Every structure is written in C-alpha cells, then in structure tokens.
C-alpha cells in the first residue's frame with residue numbers, strides 16, 4: 249500500500265518487555281484512538297513499537313521486527329518508543345525507524361504521528377520532545393502524565409486489569425540498565441489510582457494487577473504500597489488484588505503483618521532472587537544474602553496459607569564459578585518456587601558489570617557454560633513446578649475464568665478444564681466469573697480440572 253499521500257488512519261502496536269510496558273502500550277492505544285485513529289492488526293498505515301532493552305535478546309527481536317516491516321512494506325513508517333529508543337536511538341533510526349520517542353514522552357505519541365503526516369520520510373530523534381502550547385490542539389489532547397494513566401483499553405475482554413502505579417528505580421543493581429532509562433523512583437497519586445480502579449470495576453474487571461518498575465519503592469505522601477492495596481480492597485466489585493513483581497526489600501516483618509490482614513490480596517508473589525550465591529549477590533549489588541531472602545519467604549509461607557512464589561534468576565553473570573552456580577542450584581531447590589524465569593546474563597550499556605568486563609576486572613562466562621547452566625536451572629524449575637502442582641490434586645479450587653476452559657487461581661495456578669463445560673451451562677456464565685472446580689491432575693505447566701456437574 250502506498251501511504252505517501254494520505255493521512256495516517258490506522259496503526260498497529262507491537263509491545264515488548266515487562267508489564268509496565270504493556271500497560272503503557274494500552275495507554276498509547278487510548279491516546280491514538282482519541283486522536284481518531286483506528287488500531288488494526290494487519291496492513292496498517294503506521295507501526296508503533298514499544299521497545300525493551302532489558303536483554304540483548306529483546307533488542308535483537310526488535311531489530312528483526314523492524315527489518316521484517318521494512319522488507320514487506322518499505323513505505324510504512326515506524327515510530328519506536330520506550331527503553332531501547334531511549335538507550336540507542338541512533339541504532340533504531342539507522343535500522344529504518346522514522347521517529348524515536350523515549351520513556352518520558354510516550355504521551356506525545358499523537359504529536360509524533362502529526363509530524364509523520366507532514367513528512368512521511370522524516371527521521372527524528374524526539375527523546376527530549378515536549379509538547380508546546382500551540383501543539384495542544386484540543387482539550388482532549390491536553391493530557392498530563394497523571395491523567396493519561398486514567399485511560400485503559402476498554403476493548404480488553406479480560407477479567408484482569410494491569411495498572412501502573414510506580415516508575416523508576418535507584419537500586420543500581422550492577423547488571424541492570426533500568427535506572428539509567430527510567431530514572432529515579434516516582435509514585436502515582438493514590439487518588440488517581442483509586443479512580444482508575446473504580447473505573448475498571450464499573451467495566452466488570454474483577455482482578456487488579458499492580459505493576460511498577462520497583463513497587464517496593466511506592467511512596468506517595470504518607471501512603472505506601474500496602475495502603476494502595478488496602479484502599480483497593482475496599483472497592484466491593486474487586487475480588488482480587490495482585491502484586492505483579494516485587495523486590496525482597498519490601499518484605500519487612502511489619503509489612504508482612506499488615507499485608508496478611510488483606511483477604512483480597514492474592515497469595516502469590518514474584519520476588520526476584522537473581523542468584524542463590526552470596527558472593528554473586530554482592531557482585532550484583534543486591535542488598536541481601538540468600539539467608540535473608542529465605543527467612544522472608546519462610547515467614548511469608550507461615551503467614552499466608554497456600555502461598556506460591558516465583559522468581560527471576562540470572563545465569564552466567566561475570567565470574568560466576570561452578571561453586572557459585574551450584575549454590576544457586578541447591579538454594580533455589582530449597583525455596584520450592586512454583587516458577588523461575590531463567591535469564592542468561594547479557595551485557596547492558598551504562599552498567600557497572602559492563603564497565604568491569606571492559607576494564608578487565610571481571611571475566612565473561614563462556615557461552616557454552618552459560619547454556620548448560622540455563623538448561624540445568626530450567627530442569628530444576630520444571631521439577632519444582634511439578635512438585636508444587638501435585639500438591640493440589642483432589643482439592644477444590646476457586647478459579648477466575650478468562651475463557652470457557654481456562655482460568656487462574658488466586659495463587660497463580662493455571663487451571664484448564666479437562667472436559668467441555670456441562671450441557672446447559674453457557675460460556676457467558678463462566679467467563680469472567682469465579683467458579684469452584686475439582687482438580688484431577690497436574691500437567692507440566694497447569695492443573696487439569698473438572699467443572700462441577
């Protein structure tokens with residue numbers, strides 16, 4: 249399609265990376281819809297890519313996507329936003345992207361589109377772009393960062409809604425690029441969060457997933473994360489509140505004691521461990537030992553019945569020895585995680601680990617060693633998951649159904665119905681509703697269940 253002459257009317261979004269990015273993609277979707285553009289899945293007039301820079305692999309996938317778009321539709325422009333745009337705008341522009349926007353100016357997406365309407369072949373780095381008063385054409389588009397967070401994608405037919413309440417981090421873990429791309433911690437106004445949740449509740453969402461770059465850092469005036477959870481739990485239509493991912497520093501005894509009083513809080517936490525070796529944790533600039541971490545999860549398990557835990561582990565961090573890796577292997581087994589996200593270490597710009605490698609202070613771990621270790625940890629993760637899932641056979645669990653045969657328990661177990669729903673029950677009676685099911689088997693990744701006759 250030749251898009252050179254007509255105004256951009258349709259957009260396809262591509263979202264990479266974390267839950268914060270996917271939330272920000274839905275905010276941008278609402279902004280472009282308010283700008284009278286349609287979101288399509290094929291043959292768009294424009295591609296918008298919300299990029300991620302967390303690993304070398306995510307960056308490679310983004311470059312592959314850009315190349316594919318350019319090969320198939322060389323005249324269709326591309327706007328790239330987000331972390332990869334922020335860290336390496338020149339690379340993306342040289343790959344064929346027309347406009348790059350950073351993390352801070354995702355809300356300027358419509359103004360970037362207007363620039364493409366003036367010149368479809370432009371190449372612009374708009375990382376420092378701020379909307380001028382003259383460019384604020386309509387009241388609708390005078391969206392402050394906080395107000396834009398109130399938008400959500402009304403077309404989502406899901407029962408769970410993610411909302412972003414925090415951005416930024418200043419922990420400076422030695423492998424992590426995020427503090428350099430998203431800046432210092434910032435927390436969203438608690439009243440604005442509650443307004444958005446009420447809006448979601450009116451639109452039949454029953455589960456709220458709180459997301460942020462480092463949720464442990466949430467602090468708005470005198471309110472902390474637990475105050476946010478508490479306030480949301482007072483909204484009667486909301487049945488479940490989930491904390492998406494959280495740093496171990498959050499689980500101080502007094503926080504755990506306050507949290508366990510909130511019944512609607514889901515009994516599943518994703519708490520990043522990153523390594524089970526204390527010497528390695530120190531090189532990673534993580535501020536805890538394995539023993540501190542274990543003490544916390546042990547106390548959590550005592551306070552929350554049927555608690556499930558998942559985590560992230562980095563494999564092949566510089567200088568990781570066999571002894572350190574084996575410590576990780578032994579210690580993660582002790583933690584009995586339901587799931588582990590295993591990431592092979594990749595060098596990130598600006599980080600201490602990268603400069604230590606470049607200055608010869610630390611050595612890279614050989615790729616073949618890294619691969620073997622990743623495999624070993626994934627095997628361990630699968631074994632632990634199976635053991636956790638087996639514990640639920642023959643029990644009755646409450647599931648919030650996202651489709652007619654799939655749903656999640658509050659402690660994040662995936663449940664699939666073994667047989668079709670009984671005759672006489674309509675799909676609409678199940679989807680978006682809580683139902684008790686009987687667990688009959690544990691598969692690799694989920695529990696198999698029967699719907700009550």
Ligand code: SF4
Pocket residue numbers: 417418419420421424425426427461462495
């Ligand atoms: S806590 Fe560490 S890993 Fe997480 S965003 Fe902050 S610096 Fe990165």
